[in-house]
Amino acid sequence: MEIKMSQRSNPDFQSEFLAKILSANVTPGLVTFAGGNPNSESFPVEALRTAADAVLKENGVTALQYNSTQGYLPLREYIAREYRKDGLNIDPSEIIITNGSQQAIDLFSHIMIDEGDCILVEDPTYLAALQIFHLYNPKIVPVELGADGVDPAQLQAAIEKHNPRFMYMIPTFQNPTGLSYSAESREKLAAIIRGSNMLLLEDNPYGRLYFYEEAEKSFSHYLGEQCVMLGTFSKTISPGMRIGWIVCRQKAILERMLNCKAATDLHTNIFAQMVLTRFLQDHSLEEHIAGNRVLYRHNAELMISCIEKYFPEGCKTTRPRGGMFLWVTLPDGLKGVEVQARTVQRGVAVCAGDPFFSERREVPHLRLNFSNYTDEIIENSMRIVGEVIAELLSEKRANINTAHGPKGEEK
């Protein structure tokens, strides 16, 4: 019997890469900076236990029966109020609750992309967003990300050349780089986008995890309904609950997404939505996050100082002002995949930069997650990664010397 699967679902580079990383992650004893888990010590386990008990005691039948595709109204009301605090006049009817913001990216992609349509992404960008986009076979055009956002001239040119459907962007504490767009950069880029026919899909999982000053404002302030916003409780409360959302102020698009969500899984688990809502009603999210901010800032600063101390000259790192990741650029044409392969042998997993690029491969980058582990483990692991980079560098130099040495030997 011969089974043919769909062309559309052929595994892409990102998925294959991720499968390798994940299999490394389940190796016992491995310390991993390759993933993106929030620190589990920050989970409000006891408060959620109280909330779950109250929900089932007071509203058990509602929590267990089918519910609306759009999501639990009190939760949408909470989210809308949070946006209003930031000066955005969002109505609960403009929000859909999804299985993490991951599903929201998928729903949006589904209703926006026909095969061959163009979309824009930051270069580099979130690898799982690339995985989703690949499922719909668009033409993915990367726009180079600098220290202060994507390059305006490249963006303008890409819009003119490709007439894209939308651009996916993580302007705040970006994944994988940890970089953030300044207010000036946002204003300038928004002016370019405003003149186009594309939507901006703004992802913002890390915005509340700032270390120093508050994050810059959403592009919605500049673009209004041309900006579709994603959000999640995965990095602030619990990823295991799988509760995220999408805000879309264009009714036709929102309804198309609701239609798609209804078909694909009816609705997001209402029990978890109600437990989370109860937690948010009885506690201050702001107070809960405050602890995370201190912890993540401490870890980020420690990791940066370890990189300066242990990594060989020529290594550079971003200095995130929030979020969960930093981005290392390696010296002298070293490849991230080489470093990744060798640190694993020494008990430390890091993530090479490759899967975050839609096209570029064997890039000289590593993404490091700093939200987990103690000071001691971070310091010890960074020492090991530094040693591995130094080893690879000296091997490379030895090879070069051999190849180009006085004897001029060839293979």
Added chain:
Amino acid sequence: MEIKMSQRSNPDFQSEFLAKILSANVTPGLVTFAGGNPNSESFPVEALRTAADAVLKENGVTALQYNSTQGYLPLREYIAREYRKDGLNIDPSEIIITNGSQQAIDLFSHIMIDEGDCILVEDPTYLAALQIFHLYNPKIVPVELGADGVDPAQLQAAIEKHNPRFMYMIPTFQNPTGLSYSAESREKLAAIIRGSNMLLLEDNPYGRLYFYEEAEKSFSHYLGEQCVMLGTFSKTISPGMRIGWIVCRQKAILERMLNCKAATDLHTNIFAQMVLTRFLQDHSLEEHIAGNRVLYRHNAELMISCIEKYFPEGCKTTRPRGGMFLWVTLPDGLKGVEVQARTVQRGVAVCAGDPFFSERREVPHLRLNFSNYTDEIIENSMRIVGEVIAELLSEKRANINTAHGPKGEEK
């Protein structure tokens, strides 16, 4: 600004129909037999409350952190053991936990259907399955469903003519008809399928809700790994939790689905998976379902006797031996949509048969859900539906008499 959405996501007939039904459903005071909700009185609220408390007390961090795409291993082990009781040697590694079996249909469709590929469905079939299939633009070929399963000659001809990727089938207490395939029918149909290159996607949400004797065996007994099985806890424990599964014994297909699930929502909410698993470990699902069986059987028998009592001559109904639905055939060319439109005005929602057919419209059928409501409400509502059908019939006869009467008037 001009926004173009994808062709693929254009709303289909089923979605538009469903939206109308759902808006009718939120009308205050309306009694509805149009949906498919399990009776909420059967929800094990207290037991799940105890389970949720234990999970967060003993394993809170695991319940709130990211988890595996495939699903919680103890839950997959439980499901595998249940299949083994039925004589099917299923390994936990062959199961993926999904957001209800609805998401499993979507994952399977995604990896199997390229635009224009052919799939087979029962005629009629589950309307939300049709909604999903439409998202992938296949050629949907309906195979007529009779009292004992789909027509073997039609199935054979459809396979030969269209070389379908798969057939979607609900052979036990089918939705919308309540019909079940006999063992003989299964064996005969399996022999036809075995000679083809298509998979059977067997959906089985209602199999455990039998009223009299146990349901017939899965097609897996006849087809082995050519049969992919869907399951859910939505009708036996809680639909709001959104926990279903797919069993696929072909590794290449399973891995492709895992890849797709990882991209679209990472994993199913682990908190709900763990709570459900704890409930299943501490309680007998069999005992829990026993109460449902008694209730649903009582309601089904009552509804059938009310139909016989109150519906005009010429109406027919199926006599389900399990599940949640029965299927009424109307007399004399009456249309289900006419009945649906008028009963709503009298406070009773029923579901016309139209959205369960991929192509046929204005069919003389109604689907009635019998799992909810008291005896009194069922009896009173069926009386109203019967009156409406009688009214429409007499209006139709009056029109015919006028149109073909001695005067022979024309518009």
